[in-house]
Structure formats: C-alpha cells, structure tokens
Amino acid sequence: MKFCGSMFNGYKIAFTFLKSVGAKWPAHQNFSRYDISVIIKFSVILAKDASCIHKDLVTVLRENAPSIQTVRKWVKAVSEGRDDMEDEPRPGRPVTACGDANISKVLVSLSDDRRKTCEEISTKTSMSRTSVFRVLTNKLNKKFSKWVPHLLTDEQKESRVNFSRNFLRGFQTEQNDFLGRIITGDETWVYSWNPETKRQSAEWRDFDEPRPEKVRRKQGALKVMHMIFFDMNGVILRWSVPIGTTINAKYYKKVLQDKLRPAIRKKRPGLLESGILFHHDNAPVHTARAVTDVLAGYKWELLEHPRYSPDLAPCDFHLFPKMKEHLRGQ
Secondary structure (H helix, E strand, O other): OHHHHHHHHHHHHHHHHHHHOOOOOOOOOOOOHHHHHHHHHHHHHOOOOHHHHHHHHHHHHHHHOOOHHHHHHHHHHHHOOOOOOOOOOOOOOOOOOOOHHHHHHHHHHHOOOOOOOHHHHHHHHOOOHHHHHHHHHHHOOOOOOOOOOOOOOHHHHHHHHHHHHHHHHHHHHHOHHHHHOEEEEEEEEEEOOEOOOOOOOOOOOOOOOOOOOOOOOOOOOOEEEEEEEEEOOEEEEEEEOOOOOOOOHHHHHHHHHHHHHHHHHHHOOOHHHHOOEEEOOOOHHHHOHHHHHHHHHOOOEEOOOOOOOHHHOHHHHHHHHHHHHHHEOO
C-alpha cells in the first residue's frame, strides 16, 4: 500500500506539471491508448468527472487527446469496477478491412473471373464496396491486356522450344559455318509515304511551352511489294515486284529460280556447293508444293519455322521495322 501511495503521488505531481506547461509542451504522440486509459483511471480515483478529465487531456495532448465520448466510456468502465485498462478483444469484423478473412473472401471471389468489379465482389462476399476496393488496391494490381500476334497452344509452344534446341545444337556443332549457310527472306509492303511516329516527331521545348501539333495523316496511296533475301554477310537479293503483280506460288518459284539462285552464285561463290539452309515463314505462297519441289531439287535444306512465330523470323523482327523507320516521313 505504501508503494502504491507513493506511485499515485508521483503520478499526480507529474500530471500536474504537464498540465501547467501544456501550452508550451509539444504534442505527445508517444502516448499509447493504454497510457491514456491509465491517466483516465487515476483521474477517476481523484473524483474528477469526464468533462474535467477531457479538458486536462486536451491541455496536455492537444490534438492527440481522445474524444469526450471515449473519455466518458472509460470513466464509466472504471466507475463500474474495471481494473484492466487494456482493450478487450471483440468479435466480428476486424478494425482493418485488409484482414486475412476479407482478403481470402476477395481472392476466392476472383478465382473464377478476374474481371469482376468491386460491386460484383461486394454482392458475392457481403462486404462493403469500400472494403473490397481497399483489399484489391493493397493486395493486387490491375493490369491491362497486351496485344500479341497469336495465343499459342501448348503444342505450338513445344514446337518453338524444339526448333530453338535444334538450331542451338546445329550452331554448337558447326559454329559460324552453320550460320554462314543460312539464307532467309520475306516480302513486305513499302508505301510511298509513311507518317512519322510519335518518337520521331518529338521536339525539345521549354517546360512552359505547349506540345507540338501535327495533322493525322494516312499512308501514301502508292505502295510497292519488296522481296528481300539475305544472310549473315548482308543482302543477297532485293527485288521490287511490279505494281499490279500478285505474288503466288508460280511467281515466288520464278523469283527463286531466275533471281535468287543467280544472285547467290554471283555474290556468295561456293555457297551453293557447301549446302544452303533456306528459311522463310509459313505463308501459303512459301509452303506451296511447287515451291517445296524447287527447293528439294536444289538440295536446299529447309529450316523449320514454328507457326505464329514472327519473332523467330529475322525479316519481320529485325530488318523490316528498321528499314521502314528510316523511310517514314520520306
């Protein structure tokens, strides 16, 4: 009892000091909920009412002081004989909306459809829309779809892997001799005029200057089909298809016979004898029987090209985009 009395007197002196210098004392953000509840308990022992206790707390803690309703709740609890000043655990929904139970509800609701709106999830989980939104923004990130050439099946993906492994195996065996025997080619439309890209039309300006403006224009009406064949040492054949001519199997076969083979003999002497690895994509013109018969007659080994794989075609992925970039605005 003697110890409790001395502690009580010490607390009374300390709190009186804090109250007396409250106007100059910095806001005490170090005071926990438990500290404030103990202060209220001692104030009740001093026979102070809730309004007086709240006034003392505001004097010392200012904006960090609890509300008058909180002070009245604690005064009532202490007056009714409560000794433990810790917060009692309570059943029901947790204080935060991002509790494990709510997170689990939202994730389960999204398992069958990841495009659901907050309203749909709220209806299914019986949670408020605000709680659903808070869980979604804290735990997930909404990502937009990106355009891809084709959604590959598992079989097509396996074909890509097998092609890449065979190609790598050939390179490991022959090194640069393997790459030197490869000739690849394709066709592309080249327009008489292409509008500049956003990046090409960018200008350096002051921070307060407005953005430059330009009129939206379409591609030129005149266009020419170009056929290009090249190897690791450069372009072997670049052929402009006459305007109005349709590239079919017969025409493509004629280009291989009358244009490409003589160009290889002239620019790459000895390559025809060493064995050519010929590569083009799976366009119907390239896979026609007439074309494959010609390649077989020349004893050119045809490299496999996986379906829907423009990134594995050097023309589409490397040559044509860079070539047309320099032609834009011309």
